[in-house]
Amino acid sequence: MHSHVKLRAPMGVFATLVSALALTACATTGTAGDTAKADAMDKRAKEFAATPAGEPVFASTYKPYPNIATALTGATIYDGRGGKIENGTVLFNGGKIVAVGGPDTPIPADIAVFDGTGKFVTPGIIDIHSHLGDYPSPGVEAHSDGNEATSPTTPEVWAEHSVWPQDPGFSRALANGGITALQILPGSANLMGGRSVTLKNVPARTVQGMKFPGAPYGFKMACGENPKRVYGGRGRAPSTRMGNFAVNRDTWLDAIDYANDDKAKRDLGKETLVGVLKGDILVHNHCYRADEMALVMDMAKEMGYKVSAFHHAVEAYKIGDLLRENDVCSAIWADWYGFKMESYDGILENAAFLQREGACVVIHSDDQDDIQRLNQEAAKAQAAGLRLGIDISDATVIQWITYNAAKAMGIEDMTGSLEIGKMADVVLWNGDPLSVYTRPEKVWVDGALMYDALNRKTRPVSDFELGQPGAGDVK
Amino acid sequence: MKRLLSIAVSALALSAAPAMAQDVVITNARLVLGDGGAPIEGGTVIVDDGKVVFAGRATPGQTFETDVLIDAGGAWVTPGLFATVTSLGLADVSAVDESNDITARGSPFSAALDASTAINPVSEHIKVHRAAGITRAATTTLPTGSIFAGQGAIIDLDGDANAVMQARAFQMINLGEGGGDRAGGSRVAAYALLSAALREAQALVGKAGVPETTEIGKGDRVLLTRFDAEALVPVVTGRQKLYVGVDRAADIRAVLGLKTQYPKLDLVLVGVTEGWLVADAIAAAGVPVIANGLTDLPETFEQLGATQSNAGRMAQAGVKVAINAATMQNPRRLQQVAGNLVALTRMPGASGMDWGKAFAAISSVPADISGMGGKAGVLKPGALGDVVLWDGDPLEAGSVPTRVFIGGVEQNLESHQTGLRDRYRVLDESVRPEAYDW
Numbered sequence: 001m002h003s004h005v006k007l008r009a010p011m012g013v014f015a016t017l018v019s020a021l022a023l024t025a026c027a028t029t030g031t032a033g034d035t036a037k038a039d040a041m042d043k044r045a046k047e048f049a050a051t052p053a054g055e056p057v058f059a060s061t062y063k064p065y066p067n068i069a070t071a072l073t074g075a076t077i078y079d080g081r082g083g084k085i086e087n088g089t090v091l092f093n094g095g096k097i098v099a100v101g102g103p104d105t106p107i108p109a110d111i112a113v114f115d116g117t118g119k120f121v122t123p124g125i126i127d128i129h130s131h132l133g134d135y136p137s138p139g140v141e142a143h144s145d146g147n148e149a150t151s152p153t154t155p156e157v158w159a160e161h162s163v164w165p166q167d168p169g170f171s172r173a174l175a176n177g178g179i180t181a182l183q184i185l186p187g188s189a190n191l192m193g194g195r196s197v198t199l200k201n202v203p204a205r206t207v208q209g210m211k212f213p214g215a216p217y218g219f220k221m222a223c224g225e226n227p228k229r230v231y232g233g234r235g236r237a238p239s240t241r242m243g244n245f246a247v248n249r250d251t252w253l254d255a256i257d258y259a260n261d262d263k264a265k266r267d268l269g270k271e272t273l274v275g276v277l278k279g280d281i282l283v284h285n286h287c288y289r290a291d292e293m294a295l296v297m298d299m300a301k302e303m304g305y306k307v308s309a310f311h312h313a314v315e316a317y318k319i320g321d322l323l324r325e326n327d328v329c330s331a332i333w334a335d336w337y338g339f340k341m342e343s344y345d346g347i348l349e350n351a352a353f354l355q356r357e358g359a360c361v362v363i364h365s366d367d368q369d370d371i372q373r374l375n376q377e378a379a380k381a382q383a384a385g386l387r388l389g390i391d392i393s394d395a396t397v398i399q400w401i402t403y404n405a406a407k408a409m410g411i412e413d414m415t416g417s418l419e420i421g422k423m424a425d426v427v428l429w430n431g432d433p434l435s436v437y438t439r440p441e442k443v444w445v446d447g448a449l450m451y452d453a454l455n456r457k458t459r460p461v462s463d464f465e466l467g468q469p470g471a472g473d474v475k
Numbered sequence: 476m477k478r479l480l481s482i483a484v485s486a487l488a489l490s491a492a493p494a495m496a497q498d499v500v501i502t503n504a505r506l507v508l509g510d511g512g513a514p515i516e517g518g519t520v521i522v523d524d525g526k527v528v529f530a531g532r533a534t535p536g537q538t539f540e541t542d543v544l545i546d547a548g549g550a551w552v553t554p555g556l557f558a559t560v561t562s563l564g565l566a567d568v569s570a571v572d573e574s575n576d577i578t579a580r581g582s583p584f585s586a587a588l589d590a591s592t593a594i595n596p597v598s599e600h601i602k603v604h605r606a607a608g609i610t611r612a613a614t615t616t617l618p619t620g621s622i623f624a625g626q627g628a629i630i631d632l633d634g635d636a637n638a639v640m641q642a643r644a645f646q647m648i649n650l651g652e653g654g655g656d657r658a659g660g661s662r663v664a665a666y667a668l669l670s671a672a673l674r675e676a677q678a679l680v681g682k683a684g685v686p687e688t689t690e691i692g693k694g695d696r697v698l699l700t701r702f703d704a705e706a707l708v709p710v711v712t713g714r715q716k717l718y719v720g721v722d723r724a725a726d727i728r729a730v731l732g733l734k735t736q737y738p739k740l741d742l743v744l745v746g747v748t749e750g751w752l753v754a755d756a757i758a759a760a761g762v763p764v765i766a767n768g769l770t771d772l773p774e775t776f777e778q779l780g781a782t783q784s785n786a787g788r789m790a791q792a793g794v795k796v797a798i799n800a801a802t803m804q805n806p807r808r809l810q811q812v813a814g815n816l817v818a819l820t821r822m823p824g825a826s827g828m829d830w831g832k833a834f835a836a837i838s839s840v841p842a843d844i845s846g847m848g849g850k851a852g853v854l855k856p857g858a859l860g861d862v863v864l865w866d867g868d869p870l871e872a873g874s875v876p877t878r879v880f881i882g883g884v885e886q887n888l889e890s891h892q893t894g895l896r897d898r899y900r901v902l903d904e905s906v907r908p909e910a911y912d913w
Binding site: 138139140169172176225317320321333335336337338339340341344345346347348349357367368369372373376377379380382383384387388430434438439453454456465468469470 | 567569570599603749771772773774775776778780781782784804807811815819822823825866867871872874875892896899900
């Protein structure tokens, strides 16, 4: 059996820097009325001043790569929102989707046309839970940058500061998994692991060159065994599940005080927590057990924030009704079970039972290998439902790994579905994407062809791989 | 009671008492023999007293006495899958230390460890994997304090009192980064330890001087005891297979070179991520491989050349390749990994396996490597009556068995997971809590 315990479980939340609007800051940025304070600040900050809280820092430098107007014709299209078009056409131009329709869709002149007969088209696949770059390959100690396991609450850390863009895992996720966007989370050693970052899955020299423009940050939290084991083992809180909640609640109360204190000195951790309270930063909470998820949802109500998704929600099927009522997504594996106590009740039917209850399902990886096959993981979960008479359409299953992930990450207005005006993040599969025999043939990000199985030079090779055995090989 | 049935015609299926080897006839199958060949449409399997007596396309008019007649209705029928390398039956929850017998932290013993002493035939993992079509497996402890993992067993998954088919079937060691780390921080130290251990084992059978080592250790760690050296006697005399965990091309060559000094070693390579770089040498040595199926990342410096085409390229070079269950999230993914190898045959520049060979890599080939050639993982006269009926293509990730026979006995496919599935199939506590739904 798979025996190692993953410390890098899912946790965090991220938020990518959005425009200047998104993070308008910790509550200290007051309304006006406080000119005296502003004057004092001006005096203090005359010579030395950091960029004020809420203004973009480490801003995205990503720009869509050159692209040409493209038509995919004759393919079966899953639009990411539950729709299916046989013999369909997708057009994109200027990096955006410009048309999605049937065979009668007009195709402009001077456009690159790919015959998709016998092939399938989906939106780019999105992994809501990855540690690529933070726990890159090779997984040596010097690269272990995913858990700031020095305090049970580290809301001040940002996952993007650990991302190594040369992780070869990004290219495998692109080529074998059709991944066009992914959320990189801090690990789950801590109750509050830090900010996540959402990336475009394009090779880049810097993490800023991958940051998804306009994506909100996420915030990673973790319940259960990991935090209490890591810190209890050091003789400090939390050492129990009740300790987990106590530390969390105290931390939120402090953040609320901070938010209400005009004179508070800047505090990176509290700025993130206040971002959560304001709804600008989305909470991604690693949580396996149903009873703990119910407690977390009540804690969120108590403190005035919302959980966007529970990750690794192995027991979500036991509370599909509660999750639906609270509008919280469950980001889950298809078949992981039994490797730790809180995963003991994992069943193949988790996704299907959630779907039956009308709750939001996202299939995630938390793994550098499974991210290459989210389509197959989704297919396993679908098949388990069908065996019980829960017939979930292929188009809906594709939504689990596209639009639903985008929604829980707060980027659903930009990507995650094939709709006019959205980013042309598109995968052309060489067959039914829910079959094990199918692989991506071409992957476009913002309309730019970033992977083509038929052209070996259209295969990214990271700096790390150059000159090493197998550089540029099929992987 | 048996009745004479004509297998060429549909007839009544007779129920029989469970948990006894039954005579079973399955007709109208899309039949997979597991020998690497393509499926046979309209196939028939006949199991008599727990053994296969016929598998193929039946001759019209052929008759056979049977307890059970199953018309597969065109469904896929295959031999049971053979999982290697696993730790099935050695842990309930791997992260719950007291339930985990896979690693013996704190024990002075290594090579002397004998997995067969602790196999739990009714482990939940065995139930779950039986329901996934795995009927036999190689299971072993893993290296902890020394380079030697201990002696693995071949087991069946039928849940009766005797899971162990062959105790001490193989010894396993690691001679890559993991072995170097455990030997004291260097591959060089691992080879020195191996050399010392094998010399001692030879001495114990009068082949290399006088046995003199009572213990090799460093600090509070014991790397070899006299009992471990004794356990290596069957390895050095070629009576017990030696599974060697190794990934880097240079390390693979070094392991193959061990045969020069120890000609009787019966080697099997495990992991073998860079095997494609030295495939010809592996083939020439006639050493079989239990390969990671889809490892394609340089997760360590010994895996720089990782590619999913590794297994396919080795097979093309003539290496006997089984798929390694050890690096999967769980061994029930064997079918999915094999299916992915088929997918690679459609990718330009990649190497995979055709359907029949991919299926063989999770059935007859691992059985053969495990000393069960012709007995397990294959449907042919004389083989054990392990037969699986599937609800779809067995290499599709979502397919599962509908019925499983092990040694001719139909298996119960229930588990903790099916109990949870049935309880939460409907969320309804209007009358009583879910706890009453069982």
